[in-house]
Structure formats: structure tokens, C-alpha cells
Amino acid sequence: MVGRAAKGSGVGRKREQAPEGPMATRRAPTITDVARLAGVAVGTVSNVLNGTVPVGGDRRDRVLAAVAQLGYRPNMLAQGLRRRRSxxxxxxxxxxxxxxxxxxxxxxxxxxxxxxxxxxxxxxxxxxxxxxxxxxxxxxxxxxxxxxxxxxxxxxxxxxxxxxxxxxxxxxxxxxxxxxxxxxxxNRAAMRDATERLIGLGHRRLLFVVRRRKLVVTQQRIQGMRQAVRGSGAEVSAEILECAEEQELRTRLAVALTAVPRPTAVIVSNSTFAAAAMRAIRAMKLRCPDDVSLLAFDEPEWAELVSPTLSVVRQPxxxxxxxxxxxxxxxxxxxxxxxxxxxxxxQVVLRDSVARPPLASKRARQRGG
Amino acid sequence: MVGRAAKGSGVGRKREQAPEGPMATRRAPTITDVARLAGVAVGTVSNVLNGTVPVGGDRRDRVLAAVAQLGYRPNMLAQGLRRRRSxxxxxxxxxxxxxxxxxxxxxxxxxxxxxxxxxxxxxxxxxxxxxxxxxxxxxxxxxxxxxxxxxxxxxxxxxxxxxxxxxxxxxxxxxxxxxxxxxxxxNRAAMRDATERLIGLGHRRLLFVVRRRKLVVTQQRIQGMRQAVRGSGAEVSAEILECAEEQELRTRLAVALTAVPRPTAVIVSNSTFAAAAMRAIRAMKLRCPDDVSLLAFDEPEWAELVSPTLSVVRQPxxxxxxxxxxxxxxxxxxxxxxxxxxxxxxQVVLRDSVARPPLASKRARQRGG
DNA sequence: CTGAAAGCGCTTACAG
DNA sequence: CTGAAAGCGCTTACAG
CATH class of the missing domain: 3.40.50.2300 (Response regulator)
Known part of the structure; x- marks a missing residue:
């Protein structure tokens, strides 16, 4: 069927086209082929297919039959060109x-x-x-x-x-x-919320690791963090670590985590960074969350599989x-x-990777005992 | 610049086009606009841009200048239509x-x-x-x-x-x-290798969890598994669990893992299944790898983050x-x-999620002690 | 080397 | 309602 139609479609062509290889296959049928087979004008085919103009029962059926027989599919390139949009x-x-x-x-x-x-x-x-x-x-x-x-x-x-x-x-x-x-x-509210909860747990030294400081979302998150810090009334330091290359993250983070006093909570801007940060923390023989809490924007499928389970900001x-x-x-x-x-x-989802900071938990224990 | 050119481009049009909204923007410049500005034929512009035919120095420069001035970019729809390929x-x-x-x-x-x-x-x-x-x-x-x-x-x-x-x-x-x-x-070789190593560790009851049994790759993996089983000369059972829906995996796997005797090693066909399997194993209060070993095709970024670290078949x-x-x-x-x-x-990468099976390790301990 | 023109496969006013 | 024709923006033989 297709073969016959394709052969037919070649007949009317003005210019012969050289076959494109040893196994040249049939050209895709065009609207002209359909029109010829159905015995109508190409415009009619178009009208049937697009419903632009009502087309009478008989001609309509013939067009549809021809379309089915040839397996015709409109060329989106031509259609897009003509309609000026695809x-x-x-x-x-x-x-x-x-x-x-x-x-x-x-x-x-x-x-x-x-x-x-x-x-x-x-x-x-x-x-x-x-x-x-x-x-x-x-x-x-x-x-x-x-x-x-x-x-x-x-x-x-x-x-x-x-x-x-x-x-x-x-x-x-x-x-x-x-x-x-x-x-x-x-982002501002999410980060504010996250920061407030960290501060509420006793964290006083926060580190926010971002890929690009200039990004609007990063700016918004930083604002949210600062708002939360101001609102807390506590003495909280909130540092930003910019790290464009994932490969660098491990060493950069290692440096940041050996500072004295050390950040007790790390927030990272996406799941890839979260994975890298967990690796870095482990490599330094630090424990999460005992030594350092971790929270990530982005909820990867593995968030609940790792230990500690990863705290996240879950985007909708x-x-x-x-x-x-x-x-x-x-x-x-x-x-x-x-x-x-x-x-x-x-939504901020706190899991095991966020806990009280070392000092705060000591204090808490002292108070408790 | 763009504004002036666009205005020019409208002049030659035969048919007026209604503006497409309150803030109708300029039409993208076409090859005709470029040709007019450069004072050459459209074919010449095409030849310059495509290098189809060498074009003399002066005209060439004028074309290039016009292209730059208008910010002309070929319409791929038209180009594709004409070239019959995009x-x-x-x-x-x-x-x-x-x-x-x-x-x-x-x-x-x-x-x-x-x-x-x-x-x-x-x-x-x-x-x-x-x-x-x-x-x-x-x-x-x-x-x-x-x-x-x-x-x-x-x-x-x-x-x-x-x-x-x-x-x-x-x-x-x-x-x-x-x-x-x-x-x-x-896939055959990879699965054969993986299976051999599991058998070598003492596993005798294997479970392979797949999304679709009919897939060629699944078939090949099953073949590889069977080859390894036959080659080992040991009494090894290798079952297949087909699970098209990820949601079902947890319950299906739970059933499979309560069978007596229970499979001691589970192989899953991709990273999503690996995550689901880990969850299922944990939910059943089974320990991996002590009670059951786990190995997955596909190496997700979290393979080394989870505990136990995930053994994988790493695709290139x-x-x-x-x-x-x-x-x-x-x-x-x-x-x-x-x-x-x-x-x-x-490449088969064995990590902590694969170990000796319960019985074998008991035996080993007895032998050792 | 250059320009004028045909044609890619569609859609869409325009006459009938 | 229908057909013939123009045109979307390109490329590419074809004369000069």
C-alpha cells in the first residue's frame, strides 16, 4: 500500500531526485499525495484535517480514507513555516x-x-x-x-x-x-524557616554552600537566612561559601569545616552538593549530625536512604x-x-541529618542532668 | 537598529498582517531583509552563509555586515523544509x-x-x-x-x-x-560476572527483580545468570520477579523475602528499584548485607552514600x-x-551491600574458629 | 561568480 | 462548500 502510494507520489514531480543511497526508501507521503488519491484539492485535505472549514460527508470520507491508506502525517516543518509557529x-x-x-x-x-x-x-x-x-x-x-x-x-x-x-x-x-x-x-520563606529551625535547635554558626552567589534564588535564600538571624535576636554567624565546580566542593568544604570555631550546620543548594557534602564530612571523620548538621535544597530519591537521613527543602x-x-x-x-x-x-523536612549542635546538646544534657 | 530593519522588512510584504496583540513585536528578519540591505540576491546571501559557492570579497562583506546588523538567524523550519532534513x-x-x-x-x-x-x-x-x-x-x-x-x-x-x-x-x-x-x-557478561561472584561468596538462592521480563536486556541478563549458575556446578536457585510498577515493588519484594528458604541475594535492574529495595529491606527489619545482599544495575550518585554502600553494575x-x-x-x-x-x-563494583550469605558466614565462622 | 526563479509541503484568503 | 493560487523563508539548479 505504502509502496504504491509512494510510487504514485513520485510521478507528478517536476524534478527527478537522485536516490539518497543504495537503499533509498520511499519518501513520506505529502498532502499532495493524499489530495490526488482522494480526488480533491490540497486545500480540502487541509480543511478536513484541521477542521478549518466544514467539508461535506463524501469528500471528507475519501480524504480520511486516503490519509489512513497512505499513513500520511503532516510535515511539521512546512506547517510551522506556514503558520509561523510550530x-x-x-x-x-x-x-x-x-x-x-x-x-x-x-x-x-x-x-x-x-x-x-x-x-x-x-x-x-x-x-x-x-x-x-x-x-x-x-x-x-x-x-x-x-x-x-x-x-x-x-x-x-x-x-x-x-x-x-x-x-x-x-x-x-x-x-x-x-x-x-x-x-x-x-525561597526566602523556605530558607527563613529552615534557618529559624536550626537556630531554634541551638546552632549559632551556619554555613550556606552555593554554586553561584549571583543567582536570584541564592540571593533570596541569603536574605531569608539573614531575616531569620536578625529575628532570632541571637548572636549567629552565617557564612556563604561559593563553589562553582562540584569537584572543588570537597576541599573547600574541608577548609571551611576546620575553621575555629567551626560551623555547626551546613546548608547546600542542591542534591549534587548534598552528596558531595556528605562525602566530605565523612572523609573528615566528622559525624553528621553529632558534629555538623546538614540540610539541602532539593529532595533526591536517596534522601531517606542515607544515614543519617537527609533533611531537605522539598520543592513542589x-x-x-x-x-x-x-x-x-x-x-x-x-x-x-x-x-x-x-x-x-x-516545605522544610527535617530528618536525622539535622540535630542540636555539639555545644548545645552538651548544655542541654547539663541542664537535663 | 533592529527596529529600523524590521520596519524595512515589512514594506515589501504583499499582504498586511494584523498585529498579534497589544504589544506586537518585530518579526524576525528574513533572508530577504538581509539581501535587500546588502543589495544582493537572496541566493547570494544563502551562498555566503552556507559556503555553497564562493562569493566575492565586497559582496561577501556587505552580506556579513547586513547579517550582523539585523541579527539575522536562518529559519530552521524553512531551511529544513527545503533541505528535507533539519x-x-x-x-x-x-x-x-x-x-x-x-x-x-x-x-x-x-x-x-x-x-x-x-x-x-x-x-x-x-x-x-x-x-x-x-x-x-x-x-x-x-x-x-x-x-x-x-x-x-x-x-x-x-x-x-x-x-x-x-x-x-x-x-x-x-x-x-x-x-x-x-x-x-x-549485559550477559556483566550478569554472569555478578552472579559468579555472588555464588563464589556462598549464595545459593538468588532473586532478580526486573521491571519487564520481555526486554531484551532482561533476557540477556537472565541468560548470563543461568550461565553462571550452570558453570558453578552448585545447586543454585535463581528466581525472577517481574514488577512493572515501582509502587508494587515493596510488597512484592516483601513476599519474596519471606519465602522459605529465603533468597540471600537480590539483584535489581535499575537505580530506582535499588532505592525501593533498600527501603523494603529496611521496612522488613532485615539487615543488608547480613541477611540479604543487594546489587543493582546502574550507578546512582548515592551508591556510596547509603549504608551499606551499594554494589552496582556500572554502565559506561x-x-x-x-x-x-x-x-x-x-x-x-x-x-x-x-x-x-x-x-x-x-563493570561489576562490589561494595558493602554484598557479603557472604547468613549460612555461609556461619559456616565460615565455624571453620575459622 | 551572480541573479532570477522554481520548489520544499503546507495554510489561507479569494473567487466561484 | 470547493478549487486554484499565493506565499511562508529558505536552497539550488539554471542561465547569463
């Missing part, structure tokens, strides 16, 4: 080795696919130039929309997106000064993905007027 | 929640992007119909190539791919009976991605004649 959405995240981003991409891919869209997936590595290039690539495909987790210096990327007329939803990290829809979670990943898709779809359909900024709540 | 490659994996697939996708995305290609990423969930649909979508974009980790019943998908003239590389799971290039690792993920890209590129460039089947080696 049913592809791009999603740009820094990396997928971080559990949170992997989950975000997977959830988004699932939701978008269910909606008949396709996902083009690019990695920005939190590098401004890479990010700009990758998003530029997406734009060359005239994607229908873009979901972006912006990096540390997203201005070039965001300017480019703003100039294109592409619907955009910014996710996870707010993009100040731009009018895009946003889905984030409240699926909700973020779902909301991002909803907002994007709304814009893509043109029904969006007002800018939407959705801020979800994250 | 610089996009599709990658289809069952899911990304499994660390191995996530790593594979990330590595591949990185390598392909470096090569100037874009990656469209679809998830098949190991479901035949979904797989077929997702790959069909890829094909509608006339992607330049497809990397596929085939699911349990890949025939419809593979037939479809074979009929299209799209370059394909099958990865991780061999596709018997099809002529595609393949990059796999030797980056090598697989790199090789897949190499083979795909070769086919996309048309320089491929012979079918290539690359089989890499996986």
Missing part, C-alpha cells in the same frame, strides 16, 4: 544531573506531550553565553513557547526572548525587570511544571493579557 | 527518573549541541503505543537522526523508522532483526553516548555503509 515548546534548564531539574523536565515533558506538543530540551549549564546560544537555537525553530530556568546573568537571553514574539514562562528563578509570566517557589516540582505549562498554554493561545506571577511554597 | 536529532528513552537514562540524555545533549545539532527529547515509558507515537512525532519534524532506547515491544516503532529514511542508532537494548547501528553493553554511560553520536553522525553524513554494532563492557 507545536514545539522549548525547555531550558541548567543541567539534568540535579534531581530537581531532571524531575522538572520529566514532568513538563509528560504534560506537554499529553497536550500534543513536543519538547525541545536544551541545557544551559548556568553559563550566560551558552544559555543565549541555546535559546537562540530554539528561536530559530520558531518554537511555540519557551520555558526557561534563567542562569546567573540572563539579561542577553531574556532580551532576546523579549524581542521575539515567543511566549515565555520563567521558572524557578525570578527574572526581575522583565514582564514574563513566572512560576517560582518562595510537579506543581511547578503543571503551572508553567498552564501559563505557557494560555499565552500560546493568545488569551493572556495580564502578567502572571505564581509563587508556590516549599 | 539539524535536529531525536533521543527517545523510557524515562529520566532512572539515573542511567538521565545521564545518557545529558551526555548526548551535550555532545550533540557541541556539534551544532539540537536535541528533541521524548519519553516512551516503555509503552509500545506511546513509543510509536512519540517517534512518529519526531519523524514529522523530519529530524536528521534518531537515537532510540527501544522498549519491550519495539517492532511497530522500528518498522516505522526503517520505512523512513532517517538515520537511527539503537542504544542500550539490541533490536534483533533490524539493520540499525547499535551501541550496547554486554558517557562512552555509550559518545559512540551513539559518532555512529549517528556518520550515517547522517551519508558515509555509512556497513552496519555497526558496538558492544561495550560494564
Amino acid at each position: 507545536p514545539v515548546v522549548g525547555i531550558c534548564v541548567p543541567r539534568t544531573s540535579v534531581a530537581y531539574f531532571a524531575a522538572l523536565v520529566e514532568a513538563f515533558e509528560e504534560i506537554a506531550s499529553d497536550g500534543g506538543y513536543h519538547v525541545m530540551h536544551v541545557l544551559t549549564h548556568d553559563a550566560a553565553e551558552l544559555e543565549r546560544q541555546r535559546v537562540a537555537s530554539l528561536l530559530r525553530y520558531h518554537v511555540g513557547g519557551v520555558v526557561l530556568v534563567p542562569g546567573a546573568e540572563p539579561a542577553p537571553t531574556l532580551d532576546m526572548l523579549a524581542q521575539s514574539d515567543t511566549p515565555v514562562v520563567v521558572v524557578d528563578r525570578t527574572a526581575r525587570g522583565y514582564g514574563f509570566d513566572e512560576v517560582t517557589f518562595d 516540582t510537579r506543581d511547578i511544571a503543571r503551572m508553567a505549562w498552564e501559563l505557557l498554554l494560555r499565552r500560546m493561545r493568545g488569551g493572556a493579557d495580564q502578567r502572571q506571577q505564581v509563587e508556590l511554597k516549599a | 539539524p535536529v536529532v531525536g533521543i527517545c528513552v523510557p524515562r529520566t527518573s532512572v539515573a542511567y537514562f538521565a545521564a545518557l540524555v545529558e551526555a548526548f545533549e551535550e555532545i550533540a549541541s557541541d556539534g551544532g545539532y539540537h536535541v528533541m527529547h521524548v519519553l516512551t515509558h516503555d509503552a509500545a503505543e506511546l513509543e510509536r507515537q512519540r517517534v512518529a512525532s519526531l519523524l514529522r519534524y523530519h529530524v536528521g537522526g534518531v537515537v532510540l532506547v527501544p522498549g519491550a515491544e519495539p517492532a511497530p516503532t522500528l518498522d516505522m523508522l526503517a520505512q523512513s529514511d532517517t538515520p537511527v542508532v539503537v542504544v542500550d537494548r539490541t533490536a534483533r532483526g533490524y539493520g540499525f547501528d547499535e551501541v550496547t553493553f554486554d 554511560t558517557r562512552d555509550i553516548a559518545r559512540m551513539a553520536w559518532e555512529l549517528l553522525l556518520r550515517r547522517m553524513r551519508g558515509g555509512a555503509d556497513q552496519r555497526q554494532q558496538v558492544e561495550l563492557k560494564a
